[in-house]
Amino acid sequence: MRWDDGQRVTFDATDQDWTATRRLPQALIIGVKKGGTRALLEFLRLHPDVRAAGSEPHFFDRHYSRGLDWYMSLMPKALEGQIVMEKTPRYFVSADSPARVHAMSHEVKLIVVVRDPITRAISDYAQIASKTPGVASFESLCLQNGSGVGGMEVNSQWSPLWIGLYARHLERWLAYFPLAQVHVVHGERLVSDPAGEMARVQDFLGLERIVTDKHFYFNQTKGFPCLKKPEGSSQPHCLGLTKGRAHPQVREEVIRSLRDFYRPHNLRFYKLVGQDFGWQ
Numbered sequence: 001m002r003w004d005d006g007q008r009v010t011f012d013a014t015d016q017d018w019t020a021t022r023r024l025p026q027a028l029i030i031g032v033k034k035g036g037t038r039a040l041l042e043f044l045r046l047h048p049d050v051r052a053a054g055s056e057p058h059f060f061d062r063h064y065s066r067g068l069d070w071y072m073s074l075m076p077k078a079l080e081g082q083i084v085m086e087k088t089p090r091y092f093v094s095a096d097s098p099a100r101v102h103a104m105s106h107e108v109k110l111i112v113v114v115r116d117p118i119t120r121a122i123s124d125y126a127q128i129a130s131k132t133p134g135v136a137s138f139e140s141l142c143l144q145n146g147s148g149v150g151g152m153e154v155n156s157q158w159s160p161l162w163i164g165l166y167a168r169h170l171e172r173w174l175a176y177f178p179l180a181q182v183h184v185v186h187g188e189r190l191v192s193d194p195a196g197e198m199a200r201v202q203d204f205l206g207l208e209r210i211v212t213d214k215h216f217y218f219n220q221t222k223g224f225p226c227l228k229k230p231e232g233s234s235q236p237h238c239l240g241l242t243k244g245r246a247h248p249q250v251r252e253e254v255i256r257s258l259r260d261f262y263r264p265h266n267l268r269f270y271k272l273v274g275q276d277f278g279w280q
């Protein structure tokens with residue numbers, strides 16, 4: 001084994017190139033926050049041909065001025081034939097990200113995990129509440145005085161609701177990338193049928209279907225699929241406590257207002273991607 005220039009580790013082998021190098025990613029999980037992005041990345045990591053950055057680089061939204069060399073330094077070394085990827089869910093809603101990603105590569109594959117925007121918003125709120133003691137209720141943040149029923153209307157500017165306007169965000173990406181380069185993962189199905197969703201993701205990435213139902217079991221306590229043997233371990237593993245939080249109860253009439261609010265946006269999204277997610 002040899003090291004050179006801090007970028008490469010070389011295994012001396014006779015008939016194969018075992019040189020692992022750092023490369024820019026060929027695939028990105030661009031969103032959506034609270035959609036199930038960590039689960040998807042952990043599941044993809046089981047694949048021997050995937051190498052993924054551990055934490056969220058936030059390069060295209062926050063750290064773009066640091067340059068591509070900095071970004072590349074965050075990537076794990078990969079062998080030829082392996083796919084390098086990272087996930088930063090903020091990219092999906094960041095105005096600058098599509099053009100910047102496109103400037104890095106016209107060919108990069110983009111993955112978005114989506115989930116019913118109402119459940120997603122409640123999940124987002126549960127995360128905010130866990131970090132901000134005394135935060136106002138979900139209901140009071142999502143409704144504001146206005147011309148709606150009972151003098152209230154949905155506050156579409158509130159970030160947990162705004163992020164769920166999937167069609168609006170996706171359209172910005174489609175100005176730079178063809179739909180064929182975007183794979184939309186069904187967040188609810190990632191929970192109910194992780195192997196099925198993973199088969200589609202592996203096909204999209206041009207990977208052999210190696211991550212299958214053999215890798216998952218449903219953990220009753222967690223209430224989610226967990227891994228029988230995660231990368232680098234022989235022990236079963238579930239995602240941590242920040243994934244699968246308890247959600248606050250939201251009154252039915254508030255949910256109804258949110259359904260009415262999201263309906264046209266959801267329909268537009270289904271049309272854009274050619275798939276009905278059945279959220280209303």
Ligand code: A3P
Nearest residue numbers: 034035036037038039123224225239243244245
């Ligand atoms: P909740 O905490 O609201 O249940 P992200 O990783 O993008 O932040 O998404 C978090 C969400 O991933 C969780 O939201 C959970 O519903 C979902 N999820 C999907 N598959 C999961 C799994 N196998 N284990 C835990 N959470 C999972």
